[in-house]
Amino acid sequence: xxxxxxxxxxxxxxxxxxxxxxxxxxxxxxxxxxxxxxxxxxxxxxxxxxxxxxxxxxxxxxxxxxxxxxxxxxxxxxxxxxxxxxxxxxxxxxxxxxxxxxxxxxxxxxxxxxxxxxxxxx
Amino acid sequence: xxxxxxxxxxxxxxxxxxxxxxxxxxxxxxxxxxxxxxxxxxxxxxxxxxxxxxxxxxxxxxxxxxxxxxxxxxxxxxxxxxxxxxxxxxxxxxxxxxxxxxxxxxxxxxxxxxxxxxxxxxxxxxxxxxxxxxxxxxxxxxxxxxxxxxxxxxxxxxxxxxxxxx
Numbered sequence: 001x002x003x004x005x006x007x008x009x010x011x012x013x014x015x016x017x018x019x020x021x022x023x024x025x026x027x028x029x030x031x032x033x034x035x036x037x038x039x040x041x042x043x044x045x046x047x048x049x050x051x052x053x054x055x056x057x058x059x060x061x062x063x064x065x066x067x068x069x070x071x072x073x074x075x076x077x078x079x080x081x082x083x084x085x086x087x088x089x090x091x092x093x094x095x096x097x098x099x100x101x102x103x104x105x106x107x108x109x110x111x112x113x114x115x116x117x118x119x120x121x122x
Numbered sequence: 123x124x125x126x127x128x129x130x131x132x133x134x135x136x137x138x139x140x141x142x143x144x145x146x147x148x149x150x151x152x153x154x155x156x157x158x159x160x161x162x163x164x165x166x167x168x169x170x171x172x173x174x175x176x177x178x179x180x181x182x183x184x185x186x187x188x189x190x191x192x193x194x195x196x197x198x199x200x201x202x203x204x205x206x207x208x209x210x211x212x213x214x215x216x217x218x219x220x221x222x223x224x225x226x227x228x229x230x231x232x233x234x235x236x237x238x239x240x241x242x243x244x245x246x247x248x249x250x251x252x253x254x255x256x257x258x259x260x261x262x263x264x265x266x267x268x269x270x271x272x273x274x275x276x277x278x279x280x281x282x283x284x285x286x287x288x
Contacts, residue, residue: 038228039243042277043270052248060250061243062204062228066273073273075241077205077227084226085205104209107232107239108274111208 026102031067031074031112032120035093038064038075050094063089065099065112074103075111088117096120192268197233197240197278198286201259204230204241216260229255231265231278240269240278251280262286 037056040048041064048056057063063086065074076085076099101114203214203222207230214222223229229252231240242251242265267280 038241038275039277039279042241042272042275043243043268043279045272056248059248060226060252061248062241064275071273073275075204075208075228075275077209082221082225082227086226106208106211107237109204109208109239109276110274111205113205113209 028100029103030098030100032098032122033065033067035089036064036066038062053093057086077113079113192270194268197265198288199232199234200262201255202230202232204228219259223252240276243277243279245279
């Protein structure tokens with residue numbers, strides 16, 4: 001009786017492991033939206049002017065990406081270790097952009113590790 | 123015949139009352155009445171919706187719901203490198219967080235009891251929080267500040283930080 005169940009348990013485990021594996025393989029996504037100053041965007045809700053966002057970013061506040069379609073805020077990182085995203089995002093403040101990258105979610109917070117960014121015409 | 127009928131009616135009504143029939147009738151209120159009794163003067167948007175008599179379920183607007191008047195709170199937890207924590211789940215050793223913060227990656231705060239991540243800012247405009255947080259990397263800390271929430275992201279504007287003994 002128990003011996004007959006073992007292959008089923010093994011099969012179930014393999015299937016679960018495969019599913020976990022698949023969900024961990026991140027796919028790159030393309031998002032369209034704008035670059036925001038995360039702190040002021042969340043705390044005041046107001047979209048700041050281009051110059052203000054630039055100033056804030058240069059002072060060390062993190063820049064984020066706001067997906068205007070899904071109305072979702074992402075923290076932004078770059079895949080390279082010990083490199084910050086702010087420098088890469090600075091030229092795109094104030095314009096509609098697309099970002100390509102892998103999205104990660106932990107404790108309800110979304111992060112995109114961008115591999116590419118550019119001006120969006122969408 | 124008439125007296126029998128009266129007796130049956132009286133018995134059935136007594137049975138109905140003893141089974142809590144009157145309680146049920148008290149509980150069933152018209153929906154509008156319930157909505158009006160739950161209104162508070164602090165929610166003018168929803169109140170105006172009730173007055174106008176809309177039948178849609180009353181739901182506060184996103185901004186009202188997420189960023190109500192912030193209160194100062196004290197949180198206990200630890201500082202993390204946001205990018206590596208969210209992408210890999212690694213809490214990182216203090217030296218790695220310090221290195222990452224120095225190149226400009228944001229330091230976040232992980233509330234260990236609520237299991238919640240906060241992006242940390244300072245109330246002063248255009249001042250990054252990393253420098254102020256760096257001495258506390260690797261130790262359990264408390265943060266005092268106002269918390270804000272929007273689009274699923276929590277921010278705390280810290281007014282004080284220190285070593286936690288909790």
